[in-house]
Amino acid sequence: MRVSSGRKFTKILGAELDKLVTLPLIGFILIGSFLLNLVLAAAFTSAGQQDSAGTQSMLELGLASLRYTQAGYIILGILAACSEYSGGQIRTTLTVIPWRGLQLSAKHLALAIITVPAAFMIAASGVLYSLFRMSNTAAGIDIGTMIKTLAGAAGYLTLTALLSAAIGSLLGRTTPAVVLLLGYYFVVSPLAGELLPGYLPDTAGYSMYMHPSAGEINARTPIEGTGILMLWTLLFITAALVLYRKRDA
Amino acid sequence: MRAFQAELSKLFSLPGIWLAVLIGAVAPAGISALDSIAQKEDIVAGISTRLPEAGFIGLVLGVQGVIILGVLAVSSEYLTESSESGAGHQITTSLTAVPSRIHVLLAKAGAVAVISILQCIFAILTTVSVTHLMLGEYTPSFEGSRLLGTVCYWVFTALLAFAFTVLTKNALIPLAVLLINSSLVSFSVLLSKITKLAYYLPDRAGAEMFMVMGDRIHTPFTGGLVMFGWVAVLFIIAAIVFLRRDVAA
Numbered sequence: 001m002r003v004s005s006g007r008k009f010t011k012i013l014g015a016e017l018d019k020l021v022t023l024p025l026i027g028f029i030l031i032g033s034f035l036l037n038l039v040l041a042a043a044f045t046s047a048g049q050q051d052s053a054g055t056q057s058m059l060e061l062g063l064a065s066l067r068y069t070q071a072g073y074i075i076l077g078i079l080a081a082c083s084e085y086s087g088g089q090i091r092t093t094l095t096v097i098p099w100r101g102l103q104l105s106a107k108h109l110a111l112a113i114i115t116v117p118a119a120f121m122i123a124a125s126g127v128l129y130s131l132f133r134m135s136n137t138a139a140g141i142d143i144g145t146m147i148k149t150l151a152g153a154a155g156y157l158t159l160t161a162l163l164s165a166a167i168g169s170l171l172g173r174t175t176p177a178v179v180l181l182l183g184y185y186f187v188v189s190p191l192a193g194e195l196l197p198g199y200l201p202d203t204a205g206y207s208m209y210m211h212p213s214a215g216e217i218n219a220r221t222p223i224e225g226t227g228i229l230m231l232w233t234l235l236f237i238t239a240a241l242v243l244y245r246k247r248d249a
Numbered sequence: 250m251r252a253f254q255a256e257l258s259k260l261f262s263l264p265g266i267w268l269a270v271l272i273g274a275v276a277p278a279g280i281s282a283l284d285s286i287a288q289k290e291d292i293v294a295g296i297s298t299r300l301p302e303a304g305f306i307g308l309v310l311g312v313q314g315v316i317i318l319g320v321l322a323v324s325s326e327y328l329t330e331s332s333e334s335g336a337g338h339q340i341t342t343s344l345t346a347v348p349s350r351i352h353v354l355l356a357k358a359g360a361v362a363v364i365s366i367l368q369c370i371f372a373i374l375t376t377v378s379v380t381h382l383m384l385g386e387y388t389p390s391f392e393g394s395r396l397l398g399t400v401c402y403w404v405f406t407a408l409l410a411f412a413f414t415v416l417t418k419n420a421l422i423p424l425a426v427l428l429i430n431s432s433l434v435s436f437s438v439l440l441s442k443i444t445k446l447a448y449y450l451p452d453r454a455g456a457e458m459f460m461v462m463g464d465r466i467h468t469p470f471t472g473g474l475v476m477f478g479w480v481a482v483l484f485i486i487a488a489i490v491f492l493r494r495d496v497a498a
Contacts, residue, residue: 025421040439047442068436071425079421087329087336175265175324178424179317183272186432187313191280 009106012097016110019093023083026076030118033072034125040065041126045133059149061134062127063209066153069122073115073157074181077164080111082174090249100245104169108237111165112158119157123150123209152222153209159233163201166236170243204228252347252356256322259343260360265321273314273368278375281307285383292387303389304380308399309456311372312406315365316427319410322361324420341496350492358411358484365407369400398458398469405455405476406431408484415487451479 020026044064084090097103127150168177189202207225220228260266281304288303326340347353373396381388406427413423430436430452440447447453448466457472467475 025419040436043439043443047439068429071429075421075425175317175321175420175424176268178421179268179272179313179428182425182428183313186429187276187310190432191310192283 009102012099012102012106013110015097016103016106017113019083020080020107020110020114023079025079026114029072029076029079033069034118034122036072037065037069037122037126038129040068041129042133045130048130049134059127059146060210062130063123063149063153065126066123066157066209070157070160070185071182073119073161074164074185075178076115077111077161077166078168078174078177078181080107080161081165081168082172082177084169085172086174094249101241104241104244105237107169108162108165111161115158115161116154119154119161120150122157123153148222149209152226155226156205156208156229159205159229160201163229163233163236166233166240169240170236199228201229201232204232252352253359255346256353256356256360257363259325260318260322260364263321263325265325266318266364269314269317269321270368271314272317273311274371274375276313277307277311277372278379279307280310281305281376282379282383285380289384292384303384304376304391305395305399305459307376307379308369308372309402309460310431311376312403312431313428314368314372315403315407316410316431317424318364318368319361319407320414320420320423320427322357323411323414324418324423327418338496344496351488354415354488354491358408361407361411362404365404366400369403372403373399394469395459398473401473402455402458402476405451405473405480408480409451412480412483412487415491449475451476454479 041062041064044061048061084093093103094100127146164177164181167181168174171177171180185202189200204220204225205228207220208222208229284306285303292303326343327338329336329338343353344350347356373391377391410423410427413427414420417423435452437447437450437453440450441453445466454467454472455476457467458469458476
């Protein structure tokens with residue numbers, strides 16, 4: 001049966017979406033990181049209220065918790081890629097869809113379709129919470145800035161998930177990928193701080209939703225940050241695609 | 250004793266363990282080297298407030314290795330093998346060979362504890378020598394009691410990870426939570442800004458066995474006791490769950 005290539009891609013995308021939403025841990029991770037984000041936003045807000053100087057804006061307080069909840073999105077990406085390898089599902093997948101490049105691209109697209117709304121909701125919930133709690137103390141914020149920052153935060157989480165999926169499919173095994181990515185994002189990067197150049201994925205992406213304080217030297221605009229993080233993501237996805245097409249399944 | 254030897258041999262044949270051993274050997278020394286580079290000017294000028302922490306900072310933040318060890322020791326038993334090799338769980342075999350569940354649990358915990366002690370001793374050796382190399386004559390002395398505290402901290406951390414994984418049976422969640430919490434941006438540091446109760450969290454209390462912190466509320470001994478309490482409680486819960494649970498449910 002011959003199908004047009006447009007139809008073909010829609011069908012592959014549908015299959016990938018189906019596989020993604022039926023993974024048992026996906027819902028748990030999304031809901032878990034949503035709740036965790038609310039708890040952390042509450043913690044950050046009350047810590048911010050005690051610190052009466054009010055140096056941090058409401059937006060920043062609401063989004064500060066994303067530093068932690070990005071872990072949920074890293075794991076989401078890794079799971080989406082590595083669940084294929086944990087049982088031998090990959091061979092079924094490739095029997096049904098023998099076009100490897102197309103299949104992996106569709107997988108990343110499917111992941112993005114799920115992460116964008118979830119990331120938007122998670123970022124908005126944190127900001128709304130701190131808005132709600134601090135409504136009597138702080139001045140109102142500009143809706144335009146808020147939407148821009150929220151879009152930046154959602155974009156950051158989505159790109160991080162895609163990057164993790166690419167690294168997950170490069171490594172093919174869940175635990176090493178989790179250790180590598182969490183170790184980088186939470187241990188190496190915060191510790192090494194200034195020693196590392198500012199164009200690494202997490203530091204560049206940070207400027208997508210956090211406005212740098214005036215004193216920083218290598219401050220970036222959100223657009224620059226987005227561009228750099230996108231380049232990183234595309235780089236890793238390309239590497240994953242090339243390797244995936246060559247590799248023994 | 251034979252169960253203990255069996256657990257040791259199972260642990261050493263896990264591929265992920267070598268990752269854990271490598272991280273455990275490299276991370277503390279690397280972190281203290283970074284910290285020493287950052288602190289060196291202050292220390293030489295004699296104005297550093299963090300001199301007593303030099304070196305130990307690597308040992309408190311470099312526990313990722315034993316966390317991976319504790320998590321993998323349990324999660325590898327519950328990993329579903331690929332359908333081509335029967336889709337079984339190792340735990341079924343382990344419990345067939347050693348039918349007493351409490352013996353399996355204790356032997357496994359013993360193996361994890363022994364390996365983490367060895368890892369810690371190795372980490373102390375590398376960290377102390379790296380700090381000497383970096384700071385030369387300014388190196389603070391490493392007292393035996395604080396080093397003993399470090400060993401306790403590492404073993405307790407490994408056992409916490411172990412008991413936590415017995416409850417979840419899955420590597421992802423304990424790995425994510427504990428790896429993030431062992432980093433600079435840990436949950437307990439955030440929570441300690443809000444409530445005094447956070448000082449009783451295991452990692453915060455345990456770190457006071459050997460870290461000299463500005464706002465300490467425990468003596469080294471009570472800090473260790475608090476952390477041991479957490480380990481004991483979590484371990485008892487894990488043992489009860491493990492004794493009563495259907496094998497691979």
